[in-house]
Amino acid sequence: MTKPLVVITGASSGIGAATARLLSAHGHSLLLLARRLDKLEELSLPDALCRKVDVTDRAAVAAAIREAEGRYGPVDALINNAGAMLLGRIVDQPEDEWDRMIDLNVKAVLHATRAVLPGMVDRRAGTVINISSVAGRKTFPNHTAYVGTKFAVHAMSENLREEVAPYGVRVVTIAPGAVETELLSHTSDEQIKNDYAEWKAAAGGALDPQVVAEAIAYAYEQPPNVTIREIVLAATGQES
Template identity: 80%
Template sequence: MSKPLIVITGASSGIGAATARLLSSEGHPLLLLARRLERLEQLGLPETLCRRVDVTDRDALQAAVREAEERFGPVDAIVNNAGAMLLGRIADQEAEEWDRMVDLNIKGVLYGIRAVLPGMVARGAGTIINVSSVAGRKTYPNHTAYVGTKFAVHAMSENLREEVASAGVRVVTIAPGAVETELLSHTTDARIRGDYEAWKKSAGGALDPQAVAEAIAYAYRQPPNVTIREIVLAATGQES
């Protein structure tokens, strides 16, 4: 019996790419979304539809989901992984960076949910997996705006779970600590980037994206009547 369709946003690198490889190896057809189409195609995964979509574009995201469902059948899970981490001090950080994180980390997650949730509710089954952060549970220096967006992901996920539990839809929050991805490279303040790298080194290094992908797959593999509401994971040496 063929496996059902899974959607992964921000799938061109890091956690998204690792999750795509893992779920593909388990036989799932995939819809992979990111702004860098060539990086998606370079993954070379079978039964995979790759589309250049910025998740802040609600119409484009919904169109891609409909296209994938026409080819592979209904979406059984979405991994809302696309996000931005633009660290800075509120007193001098460019407000456009706040806007980008709010649009991507909050509204992009909502758009991903909306693209698949009505069908899941109608079918009485489905899994929504939102990739947040330990920064959605506690605060860190130079993280104010980012922390705000990730606290929002945690809150939205829990509230959504309450809304759709009786419909048989599962909602999972994945909250990793520091992960070796491209996220930090988008921070424009060189001193903050350097401090963050030094902090990671002092903790003995960050998580490999594969570890987060395994956590996502673990939550998804549970029987339909079991919801792993939240998984928090970090490198052993990361104290905070």
Template identity: 80%
Template structure:
């Protein structure tokens, strides 16, 4: 029996790419969306539709999901992974960096969720995994705007889970600590970037994205009547 369709946002690198490789190896057809189409296609995964899509463009997200469903059938899992981490101090961080994080981390997550949720509710089945963060549970220096977006992800996830619990749709939050991804490279303040890198090294390194992908697969693989509401994982040496 064919396996159901999985949608992964922000799939061009890091956690998204690792998750795509894992679910593809299990035989799932995929819709992968990101702004860098060439990186998606370079993954070379079978039964995969790759679309250059910015999650802040709601019509484009909707169109990509409808196209994938026409080809592979209904979405059974959405992994809301697209995100931006731009560290800075509220007093002097460029305001457009706040707006970018709010647009991607909060509105982008809502747009992708809206694209799949009505169908899941109609079928009475489906799973939405939102990638939160340890920074969605506690604060860190130079993280104020980013922390705000990730606290929002955690709150929205729990509220959505309550809304849909009786329908058979599951909502899961996966909250990693520091992960070896490209996220830090987009921070514009070089001193903050250097300090963050030193902090990661003092903790003995960050998580491998494959470990986060495995956590997502674990939650998805539970029986349909079991929801793993939240998984929090971090490198053993990460104290905070």
């Protein structure tokens, strides 16, 4: 028999894909959500329901979760991994980039959490894992809007943990430093992208997504009465 259902948003690449592969290898059934269905299906994981969903669409997220629960049983864990990192200076960054990050990094986390939380509270069991960033704990040049969304993730996670702890539900924040993912490629300012790449190289490179996936699995696989509230990890050479 497979282990309980885990939902992973942004599962088509990077941390999400690495986590999907790892938890599948550990025997879990999965609901994988992303906008690129072909990338989800290329993972070829057993007991994995792949759905093309924009996680800013709360109705679509809720419908996919209901479908997965009908097939695999209740959601035991939600990994809010989908996100956008659009770096820029507030003085000239396109305002629609702020909207995109707020919708995806903040509101989508709330929508997905709301879709699974009532069942977790009723069962008095479950885990919500929010993928934040070191940028949710400190500031960086050209990160103002992005930092704001990740500080929000940290704050929401801690407040939610306080709300649901009496019901046996765990809330975990994973805060990586630079990771080798596609996130930076969506930044529209080429100079900022170049500067970031140089900074990352000077630190000796970024984390492999597999390392972050292993941190997620470590937190999730603790006994139910143990909550790893936060894991902060970064490449050793990343000073900030």
